[in-house]
Amino acid sequence: ETGVTQTPRHLVMGMTNKKSLKCEQHLGHNAMYWYKQSAKKPLELMFVYNFKEQTENNSVPSRFSPECPNSSHLFLHLHTLQPEDSALYLCASSQAPWTSGTYEQYFGPGTRLTVT
Amino acid sequence: GQQLNQSPQSMFIQEGEDVSMNCTSSSIFNTWLWYKQDPGEGPVLLIALYKAGELTSNGRLTAQFGITRKDSFLNISASIPSDVGIYFCAGYDSMEYGNKLVFGAGTILRVKS
Numbered sequence: 001e002t003g004v005t006q007t008p009r010h011l012v013m014g015m016t017n018k019k020s021l022k023c024e025q026h027l028g029h030n031a032m033y034w035y036k037q038s039a040k041k042p043l044e045l046m047f048v049y050n051f052k053e054q055t056e057n058n059s060v061p062s063r064f065s066p067e068c069p070n071s072s073h074l075f076l077h078l079h080t081l082q083p084e085d086s087a088l089y090l091c092a093s094s095q096a097p098w099t100s101g102t103y104e105q106y107f108g109p110g111t112r113l114t115v116t
Numbered sequence: 117g118q119q120l121n122q123s124p125q126s127m128f129i130q131e132g133e134d135v136s137m138n139c140t141s142s143s144i145f146n147t148w149l150w151y152k153q154d155p156g157e158g159p160v161l162l163i164a165l166y167k168a169g170e171l172t173s174n175g176r177l178t179a180q181f182g183i184t185r186k187d188s189f190l191n192i193s194a195s196i197p198s199d200v201g202i203y204f205c206a207g208y209d210s211m212e213y214g215n216k217l218v219f220g221a222g223t224i225l226r227v228k229s
Contacts, residue, residue: 004158006158031215040221041221042119042120042219042220042221042222043159043204043206043219045216045217048215048216050215055214056214056216090158090159092158094215096215097208097215102147102164102166103147103149103164103215103217104149104161104164105149105161105206105217106161107158107159107160108158109156109157109158110156110157110158112156
């Protein structure tokens with residue numbers, strides 16, 4: 001399945017590094033999302049973009065900075081992360097519900113991030 | 117924020133057995149989704165439900181949208197080893213504005229061959 005792709009799949013970074021996660025969707029969707037998945041916790045929504053505009057920031061620390069240059073691409077820029085930020089970061093896309101009447105989100109494979 | 121109660125947390129069953137899991141919310145939902153996540157991968161959408169009482173199948177999987185609109189059920193018939201994984205329910209709260217899904221904590225399914 002290549003509907004939503006994420007790179008890199010694995011990332012190890014030090015607390016002083018700057019890195020970026022990339023997501024691309026090939027489904028013609030107009031909404032994109034970043035989620036954080038930690039062990040034994042429900043998926044945590046981080047950011048929502050609808051038609052390239054950020055519509056939700058779920059109280060995410062400023063060391064995470066999203067960017068959505070167009071409806072197909074989403075980035076998550078990382079800097080001065082903490083070890084507790086180690087997790088699986090998932091990107092998802094969907095049609096904006098008010099355009100489709102549906103809420104189905106499609107996920108990428110995730111980036112496993114380890115902060116040392 | 118809104119949370120979903122998903123149960124059981126984990127299951128260890130014999131191959132060939134039927135499996136049931138459910139999800140409940142404290143508020144009315146107008147959408148229920150069921151996902152499966154394999155190790156090292158992202159969740160994959162299995163079934164989407166949009167109407168109270170709706171019963172939808174996808175192969176050996178059957179899911180139902182509870183008539184109270186506060187719960188949903190997923191059944192897997194005749195489980196096989198590849199059913200192993202984590203199953204998540206997700207829902208959209210009818211009182212919420214925007215496109216924020218709420219997720220359950222997941223049911224871990226392990227199958228004995």
